[in-house]
Each structure stands twice: as C-alpha cells, then as structure tokens.
Amino acid sequence: MIKTGKLFTLAAMLIFHFWTAAGQQPDRTIEIHAHRYSFSPAEITVRKGETVQLKLISDDVPHSLLIKDLGVNQPITKDRPSVIFLTPKQSGDFHGQCGRFCGSGHGQMMFAVHVEG
Amino acid sequence: MRGRAAIQVIVCAACLALAGCRVTKPGRAESGLADWTKLHITVKGKNDRNPLSGSPQDVKDGKEAFGHYCIVCHGLDGQNTGVPFAASLNPPVPSLASQQVQSYADGQLKWIIENGIAPSGMPASHGILNDDEMWSIVVYLRHLPPAGSLGEPRVYSGEETER
Numbered sequence: 382m383i384k385t386g387k388l389f390t391l392a393a394m395l396i397f398h399f400w401t402a403a404g405q406q407p408d409r410t411i412e413i414h415a416h417r418y419s420f421s422p423a424e425i426t427v428r429k430g431e432t433v434q435l436k437l438i439s440d441d442v443p444h445s446l447l448i449k450d451l452g453v454n455q456p457i458t459k460d461r462p463s464v465i466f467l468t469p470k471q472s473g474d475f476h477g478q479c480g481r482f483c484g485s486g487h488g489q490m491m492f493a494v495h496v497e498g
Numbered sequence: 499m500r501g502r503a504a505i506q507v508i509v510c511a512a513c514l515a516l517a518g519c520r521v522t523k524p525g526r527a528e529s530g531l532a533d534w535t536k537l538h539i540t541v542k543g544k545n546d547r548n549p550l551s552g553s554p555q556d557v558k559d560g561k562e563a564f565g566h567y568c569i570v571c572h573g574l575d576g577q578n579t580g581v582p583f584a585a586s587l588n589p590p591v592p593s594l595a596s597q598q599v600q601s602y603a604d605g606q607l608k609w610i611i612e613n614g615i616a617p618s619g620m621p622a623s624h625g626i627l628n629d630d631e632m633w634s635i636v637v638y639l640r641h642l643p644p645a646g647s648l649g650e651p652r653v654y655s656g657e658e659t660e661r
Binding site: 449478479482485486487488489491 | 563624625627628631
C-alpha cells in the first residue's frame with residue numbers, strides 16, 4: 382500500500398515536471414551579457430506571445446536585469462548563467478535597467494525589449 | 499570694452515581671494531541667503547511629480563538605493579550619524595530630516611540628487627543612479643528613521659581598516 386502511494390507520488394511529480402517543462406519550451410534563446418556598464422545586446426526584439434529564453438551572464442560583478450513592466454527582476458551572478466523565460470502578452474517598447482548597484486556607471490545600464498505585435 | 503575688462507579683472511581677483519582659503523563655518527546670513535536662493539531660484543524640478551506611490555516597498559527600495567553611496571556623507575539615517583566630517587564641511591552636510599531639506603518639493607529633491615549642488619560637496623548622481631532609484635530615494639527621505647537608530651556606516655566604524 383505504501384509502495385503504491387510512493388509510486389503514485391513519483392508519477393505525479395514526473396508528470397508535473399514534464400508538463401511545466403513543456404510549457405516553458407522556448408521558441409528561441411537569446412544570450413545577454415552584463416558588464417560594467419552595459420548589457421550586450423542592449424535591446425532585443427520579440428514577437429507578442431513568443432516564448433524566449435533569456436540566458437543572462439555577468440562578465441564581471443553581480444548585476445540584475447530589471448524590467449518592471451514585464452515583471453522581470455533577475456539577479457545575474459558571475460559564476461553561472463541565469464535563465465528566465467519571457468512571453469510578452471502586449472506589444473510595445475519595455476524599458477529595462479540594471480537593478481543591482483554595480484558602480485559609478487550603474488545608472489547608464491539600460492536595456493530595452495521591443496515587442497512586435 | 500574697457501568696462502568688460504574691468505569686470506573680468508574684478509572677478510579674477512575675487513576668485514583668487516576666495517580660492518584656497520581655509521574652511522570655515524558659514525555665517526547665518528550666508529547660510530540663510532544660500533538656502534533661500536536654492537529653494538526659490540536655483541533648484542529646479544518643483545513641478546515634477548514622483549511617479550512612485552510611496553508604498554512600504556518604495557521606502558525599502560529607497561533605503562537600499564540610498565545605501566549605495568549616499569550614506570558615506572549622510573549616514574545610514576540621512577542625519578549624518580557617524581559621519582566625522584559632516585559638520586566641518588563648508589557648507590556643512592545638512593540633516594536630511596531638517597526643515598530646510600524637507601521644505602523642498604519632491605521634484606526638487608530628485609533634481610538635487612540628479613544634478614548635485616555647487617558650490618557644495620553634493621555630487622550629481624546622473625548616470626550613477628537611474629531615475630527609479632533617485633525617486634525611491636526621495637520617498638526614503640520623506641520616511642527617514644529616528645536619528646541614530648541605524649548606527650553608523652561601516653566605513654567609519656574601523657571594520658574596513660581591520661580587514
């Protein structure tokens with residue numbers, strides 16, 4: 382009886398895992414590097430409803446990608462890339478910036494997402 | 499032409515007379531005139547509205563942004579706690595909780611953060627902080643904690659030199 386319960390739990394976990402993974406399947410991946418004091422690339426263009434995977438990499442100190450209107454605030458560390466998924470529901474231009482103070486040019490670290498629609 | 503030359507000579511002489519002087523505490527008249535001029539004439543942005551609502555999260559964000567480097571001169575509490583040179587600068591570093599500072603409109607405070615004030619030690623933060631951070635600092639300035647309640651900046655506690 383206990384074994385059946387464990388098997389059921391495991392199966393449920395597997396189904397949930399594959400279901401969420403399938404839901405996050407990106408249409409494409411964009412690699413973005415953050416370094417004092419810019420993002421590279423500093424702007425991206427995506428289609429409305431398209432799921433893009435953003436692979437965020439810091440080349441020096443900790444940063445973060447903050448895009449308030451898209452609900453993004455992802456820390457970026459030097460040691461390993463951060464991965465987030467973006468599926469914009471609205472078209473337009475969305476302003477982003479570095480959300481973690483990183484030095485004298487921190488305020489110039491801007492980013493933009495253009496959502497075509 | 500001669501008049502312009504005379505003015506240039508007078509200005510140069512005045513600059514030479516004032517340059518390199520030892521730092522002294524400004525008199526009441528000097529401070530009063532400077533404060534009035536800043537509040538009513540030179541500091542812009544009076545009509546700029548803070549886009550932030552002033553929520554507890556905005557206060558928290560402002561406190562964090564303030565902590566990036568404002569604390570070196572203004573202390574953690576914005577009231578110079580632990581800042582050894584605050585009173586001996588000319589002009590002295592004002593308490594940000596003072597009537598003089600709190601009299602500024604939100605937009606003026608943001609303008610000061612962004613552009614600095616000359617002649618004083620207040621630097622411009624344009625390019626160092628982004629707009630959101632500057633506005634959040636304005637929110638924090640309106641919700642400063644009691645003086646001394648946050649202790650002093652670590653840089654003045656001796657911990658930095660022990661490392």
